[in-house]
Amino acid sequence: MIKLQIFDPHPLLSSFVQNIILVDNVMESNAPPLVGQYPPTPQHCIFLYIKEKFKAKKITDLDYQVRPRAVVVGPQITRMELAVENDHRVAIIGFMPGGLYRLIGIPMEEIFDDGFDAFELIGNDINELVDRCSEINDLGKIHVCIENYLLGRLTKVKEQLPIDRALTEMLRFQGNLSIGQAADYSCLSIRQFERKCRERVGFSPKVYSRLIRFSHAYRLFERSQKPNWTEIAYHSGYYDQMHFIKDFKEFAGITPTMMEEELLRKPLRFQASLTF
Numbered sequence: 093m094i095k096l097q098i099f100d101p102h103p104l105l106s107s108f109v110q111n112i113i114l115v116d117n118v119m120e121s122n123a124p125p126l127v128g129q130y131p132p133t134p135q136h137c138i139f140l141y142i143k144e145k146f147k148a149k150k151i152t153d154l155d156y157q158v159r160p161r162a163v164v165v166g167p168q169i170t171r172m173e174l175a176v177e178n179d180h181r182v183a184i185i186g187f188m189p190g191g192l193y194r195l196i197g198i199p200m201e202e203i204f205d206d207g208f209d210a211f212e213l214i215g216n217d218i219n220e221l222v223d224r225c226s227e228i229n230d231l232g233k234i235h236v237c238i239e240n241y242l243l244g245r246l247t248k249v250k251e252q253l254p255i256d257r258a259l260t261e262m263l264r265f266q267g268n269l270s271i272g273q274a275a276d277y278s279c280l281s282i283r284q285f286e287r288k289c290r291e292r293v294g295f296s297p298k299v300y301s302r303l304i305r306f307s308h309a310y311r312l313f314e315r316s317q318k319p320n321w322t323e324i325a326y327h328s329g330y331y332d333q334m335h336f337i338k339d340f341k342e343f344a345g346i347t348p349t350m351m352e353e354e355l356l357r358k359p360l361r362f363q364a365s366l367t368f
């Protein structure tokens with residue numbers, strides 16, 4: 093049985109933290125491993141594996157790798173496959189656009205397309221946070237523990253700049269804000285905006301906009317029992333099937349129809365509840 097709770101951030105954290113998601117899953121005895129797809133999203137995250145580590149692999153890899161206790165996930169371009177073999181409890185700290193950069197101070201281009209051990213990027217206090225969370229059973233109290241950790245790091249968080257608000261507008265418009273408009277929101281020239289965009293989200297503005305649209309489409313798909321791809325494409329800002337299929341192939345590695353078949357074989361839906 094899966095329990096999922098999504099918490100809005102403390103007001104003092106809301107400029108860089110989007111939400112905190114807690115998932116608690118108790119598997120039936122002798123149940124086979126749960127496997128699911130995790131295509132790229134525009135949201136950068138820190139995953140805290142409180143009860144059981146996940147196994148993960150890129151779709152280009154043959155073997156699964158056991159994830160560290162805390163994993164930093166920045167800009168992604170390759171679909172991942174996740175496997176869960178035992179009862180698990182995981183916390184996901186989801187960041188606003190540019191929020192992870194503001195927290196850890198590392199350009200997102202340097203942590204591109206992989207999961208990185210949070211201990212190496214943040215320090216031992218992130219593992220100590222996992223230890224504290226592992227001693228708590230109530231999901232609400234785990235949320236408070238994580239919030240207190242983030243509040244304790246506020247003095248180290250880089251200040252919010254107009255570029256951060258511009259990136260948030262791109263997300264709010266589901267990737268359909270023009271690059272010129274986004275640059276105007278950021279109070280930067282287009283060239284400066286492109287450079288800062290790569291620093292904060294790891295992509296050029298054009299690719300970031302495409303990823304936002306794709307992610308919206310994919311999450312609509314995961315929420316659908318009988319997906320209508322034409323409607324999904326339209327509601328995600330695609331105005332022709334060619335661009336929709338092109339983005340799906342680039343970010344998921346396969347066509348929409350093939351992804352539908354993949355989800356039938358490996359039915360765990362990791363992104364259906366994601367909101368950003």
